[in-house]
Amino acid sequence: MAENTLQKIHEIAVAEFLEKGFRGASLREIVKKAGVTTGAFYGYYKSKEELFDALVQPHAEYIRNCFDKCINAFLSVPKSEWSKHMSDFSENGMAEMFEYAFEHKDSFRLILNASEGTKWENYIHDLVETEIDITHKYYDVMREQGFKTHSLPPMLEHMIISGEFTGLFEVIIHDIPKEEAMLCVKELHDFYEGAWAKLMGLE
Amino acid sequence: MAENTLQKIHEIAVAEFLEKGFRGASLREIVKKAGVTTGAFYGYYKSKEELFDALVQPHAEYIRNCFDKCINAFLSVPKSEWSKHMSDFSENGMAEMFEYAFEHKDSFRLILNASEGTKWENYIHDLVETEIDITHKYYDVMREQGFKTHSLPPMLEHMIISGEFTGLFEVIIHDIPKEEAMLCVKELHDFYEGAWAKLMGLE
Amino acid sequence: MAENTLQKIHEIAVAEFLEKGFRGASLREIVKKAGVTTGAFYGYYKSKEELFDALVQPHAEYIRNCFDKCINAFLSVPKSEWSKHMSDFSENGMAEMFEYAFEHKDSFRLILNASEGTKWENYIHDLVETEIDITHKYYDVMREQGFKTHSLPPMLEHMIISGEFTGLFEVIIHDIPKEEAMLCVKELHDFYEGAWAKLMGLE
Amino acid sequence: MAENTLQKIHEIAVAEFLEKGFRGASLREIVKKAGVTTGAFYGYYKSKEELFDALVQPHAEYIRNCFDKCINAFLSVPKSEWSKHMSDFSENGMAEMFEYAFEHKDSFRLILNASEGTKWENYIHDLVETEIDITHKYYDVMREQGFKTHSLPPMLEHMIISGEFTGLFEVIIHDIPKEEAMLCVKELHDFYEGAWAKLMGLE
DNA sequence: GATGAATGAGCCTTCATTCAT
DNA sequence: TATGAATGAAGGCTCATTCAT
Numbered sequence: 105m106a107e108n109t110l111q112k113i114h115e116i117a118v119a120e121f122l123e124k125g126f127r128g129a130s131l132r133e134i135v136k137k138a139g140v141t142t143g144a145f146y147g148y149y150k151s152k153e154e155l156f157d158a159l160v161q162p163h164a165e166y167i168r169n170c171f172d173k174c175i176n177a178f179l180s181v182p183k184s185e186w187s188k189h190m191s192d193f194s195e196n197g198m199a200e201m202f203e204y205a206f207e208h209k210d211s212f213r214l215i216l217n218a219s220e221g222t223k224w225e226n227y228i229h230d231l232v233e234t235e236i237d238i239t240h241k242y243y244d245v246m247r248e249q250g251f252k253t254h255s256l257p258p259m260l261e262h263m264i265i266s267g268e269f270t271g272l273f274e275v276i277i278h279d280i281p282k283e284e285a286m287l288c289v290k291e292l293h294d295f296y297e298g299a300w301a302k303l304m305g306l307e
Numbered sequence: 308m309a310e311n312t313l314q315k316i317h318e319i320a321v322a323e324f325l326e327k328g329f330r331g332a333s334l335r336e337i338v339k340k341a342g343v344t345t346g347a348f349y350g351y352y353k354s355k356e357e358l359f360d361a362l363v364q365p366h367a368e369y370i371r372n373c374f375d376k377c378i379n380a381f382l383s384v385p386k387s388e389w390s391k392h393m394s395d396f397s398e399n400g401m402a403e404m405f406e407y408a409f410e411h412k413d414s415f416r417l418i419l420n421a422s423e424g425t426k427w428e429n430y431i432h433d434l435v436e437t438e439i440d441i442t443h444k445y446y447d448v449m450r451e452q453g454f455k456t457h458s459l460p461p462m463l464e465h466m467i468i469s470g471e472f473t474g475l476f477e478v479i480i481h482d483i484p485k486e487e488a489m490l491c492v493k494e495l496h497d498f499y500e501g502a503w504a505k506l507m508g509l510e
Numbered sequence: 511m512a513e514n515t516l517q518k519i520h521e522i523a524v525a526e527f528l529e530k531g532f533r534g535a536s537l538r539e540i541v542k543k544a545g546v547t548t549g550a551f552y553g554y555y556k557s558k559e560e561l562f563d564a565l566v567q568p569h570a571e572y573i574r575n576c577f578d579k580c581i582n583a584f585l586s587v588p589k590s591e592w593s594k595h596m597s598d599f600s601e602n603g604m605a606e607m608f609e610y611a612f613e614h615k616d617s618f619r620l621i622l623n624a625s626e627g628t629k630w631e632n633y634i635h636d637l638v639e640t641e642i643d644i645t646h647k648y649y650d651v652m653r654e655q656g657f658k659t660h661s662l663p664p665m666l667e668h669m670i671i672s673g674e675f676t677g678l679f680e681v682i683i684h685d686i687p688k689e690e691a692m693l694c695v696k697e698l699h700d701f702y703e704g705a706w707a708k709l710m711g712l713e
Numbered sequence: 714m715a716e717n718t719l720q721k722i723h724e725i726a727v728a729e730f731l732e733k734g735f736r737g738a739s740l741r742e743i744v745k746k747a748g749v750t751t752g753a754f755y756g757y758y759k760s761k762e763e764l765f766d767a768l769v770q771p772h773a774e775y776i777r778n779c780f781d782k783c784i785n786a787f788l789s790v791p792k793s794e795w796s797k798h799m800s801d802f803s804e805n806g807m808a809e810m811f812e813y814a815f816e817h818k819d820s821f822r823l824i825l826n827a828s829e830g831t832k833w834e835n836y837i838h839d840l841v842e843t844e845i846d847i848t849h850k851y852y853d854v855m856r857e858q859g860f861k862t863h864s865l866p867p868m869l870e871h872m873i874i875s876g877e878f879t880g881l882f883e884v885i886i887h888d889i890p891k892e893e894a895m896l897c898v899k900e901l902h903d904f905y906e907g908a909w910a911k912l913m914g915l916e
Numbered sequence: 917g918a919t920g921a922a923t924g925a926g927c928c929t930t931c932a933t934t935c936a937t
Numbered sequence: 938t939a940t941g942a943a944t945g946a947a948g949g950c951t952c953a954t955t956c957a958t
């Protein structure tokens with residue numbers, strides 16, 4: 105039954121955390137709904153936070169890794185070829201991240217909607233910050249390469265990229281079939297890519 | 308003194324709610340930091356939630372109203388002229404909303420970052436839904452009018468508009484001078500307007 | 511009623527701690543027996559340990575101070591006069607300490623019999639260590655002054671002085687009238703003074 | 714393995730009880746550190762208290778017996794010869810007790826320092842009471858025999874004898890080589906014997 | 917003998933809220 | 938208006954112990 109107890113706890117915990125957030129969810133309620141006792145729970149985890157981590161950590165780390173690897177791969181491309189590869193890297197990276205996130209929707213929803221009060225509360229924000237940095241750097245390099253591009257107020261970069269990520273993750277938050285989801289992600293990417301190009305004056 | 312007591316409570320409450328969220332903030336901590344007693348507090352409000360409401364409600368409603376009025380005004384324009392006025396309505400609407408939100412930053416931040424567990428937790432989401440509806444309707448009408456526009460998956464609309472609003476509100480969340488803020492808002496608007504046009508195949 | 515609540519809590523707490531020790535006593539039991547609620551308790555103290563401290567600290571510190579002052583006073587006497595004054599200092603010191611402890615019996619009993627698990631668990635032991643040090647030093651000085659005294663194994667000093675203190679505090683632990691108590695303390699002192707003198711070969 | 718399991722449990726249990734006391738020690742911690750399971754433990758003992766008893770009882774009883782036998786032997790000596798044999802009985806008794814206790818130090822330390830909350834918490838106190846009784850009786854008999862001895866307040870007897878036992882057991886609590894220990898015990902005995910004689914005015 | 921998941925009472929503590937003053 | 942002591946439910950967590958395997 106061990107397997108079962110843990111599964112049941114996870115199942116209920118995800119539901120409760122999603123409904124009430126980490127702080128709002130009650131451990132006692134979780135175990136009651138899971139049909140076990142507090143003691144049983146504490147045989148598996150040392151604390152409520154550890155339970156949340158168990159649900160979130162592996163996937164959060166996978167995505168963060170995947171994101172970082174993608175960026176590092178791009179950074180190791182000679183700068184003279186950046187403009188040629190940017191689009192592919194960005195699209196592939198987003199698609200890969202998205203694909204994984206889609207397969208682990210619930211974990212991602214926990215990060216997105218229920219992580220206040222945990223160490224994951226800034227996770228998305230941190231991803232965004234990284235994306236802002238790389239974007240900023242990209243256009244700096246473009247200029248070094250002789251392209252004529254505008255220079256944006258940092259806040260505007262922040263606004264656009266925050267929005268892009270928010271949009272991307274909406275597809276995780278809501279339940280839609282994978283094919284439709286992937287199509288939307290692809291189109292969202294094109295939407296932003298085109299808009300960036302125009303905004304920056306890169307034809 | 309009454310005025311003063313209430314002011315102090317508001318001031319501290321805003322800070323506490325922003326720091327810890329509605330659920331995480333402790334009423335007793337708030338009144339203690341405000342230098343008053345629980346008894347005094349409950350002379351003004353019936354509950355913690357009512358305090359939160361007091362801080363948020365007037366401004367939330369104002370914006371909601373402003374948003375709805377703007378949309379209704381647009382809806383009352385003859386459909387044949389929609390394409391001509393859309394951009395202005397949208398830009399002016401956004402600017403007006405933003406201007407007000409900027410003047411009442413803290414209330415807005417409460418909605419954006421601290422409203423989990425209150426009746427405002429879906430406020431932004433609801434705004435977005437409305438914007439999605441009107442946007443959707445707009446392109447329907449365009450097609451009725453003979454324009455050739457693509458038809459988007461509803462989720463894609465949702466993603467883009469969520470992102471746009473998120474981006475817009477980032478400027479409220481972070482502290483930047485008003486002029487810079489307004490410029491960013493204007494540019495964000497242009498960014499999305501252009502991108503929409505391109506996405507829909509309108510020109 | 512505030513005064514009363516606190517008094518009642520103190521009263522019951524002393525009894526419970528004495529009966530079951532700090533660890534064995536239950537806060538819930540204390541407040542229940544005191545006829546109040548846990549919430550009421552936590553209006554006065556931040557924790558069970560803080561309650562224990564409140565009952566113990568002031569008196570523990572007073573005695574510790576009194577003890578240290580007495581020793582320092584002796585140390586500031588010219589060494590050549592130590593042998594002359596030792597007995598008085600020691601007797602007066604013990605009497606003073608004892609008198610105070612007697613007036614705050616319950617606090618002392620808490621230290622003696624119920625402090626396991628609190629920061630006071632080594633209090634008596636520390637007093638004894640100090641007394642051992644000064645005693646040791648005293649006989650060193652005696653030898654410097656030309657007195658012929660034996661040299662004791664450190665453990666024997668430890669044994670005797672531990673015993674002396676234990677004996678002294680027995681009078682606090684048990685309920686006897688003050689006059690009888692003081693007489694016993696005086697006689698205990700003489701008992702040890704004589705025995706020390708004989709043991710050290712002084713006289 | 715059984716033997717081994719039990720041995721390991723005992724070993725760890727002693728350490729844990731000594732470190733944290735009976736109440737403060739956690740059974741689960743003990744079995745975990747011993748590398749076994751709770752189930753295995755409950756195959757040997759019915760409860761945490763029974764474990765403590767197993768560690769303490771045999772030695773506690775041995776000593777208690779030895780003490781009682783020694784006293785009874787003395788009591789069966791004709792009263793007219795008490796004064797002649799007292800010293801030997803007392804010294805031999807103490808030495809024998811001590812020798813045994815020294816060989817089973819840890820069990821004794823459990824009684825002395827970790828027995829709060831168990832049925833052994835008054836063990837030492839009871840020994841002392843018995844010693845007080847016999848001492849008291851001894852001096853009564855001395856007076857019957859025509860010796861001139863003072864009469865002590867019962868509390869003073871209690872104080873002195875408590876102290877003596879405390880001192881004696883210090884040598885068990887601390888780790889010192891047996892030879893040194895035995896010497897200290899012998900000297901402690903002389904210390905108290907002499908002091909008693911003087912206190913009672915018996916020469 | 918041994919496992920270890922499960923029990924459930926109990927622990928200390930915090931909370932929003934009430935109410936006599 | 939304001940006080941602040943008091944309420945009592947609820948929180949997360951630990952414990953000695955049981956029992957099906």
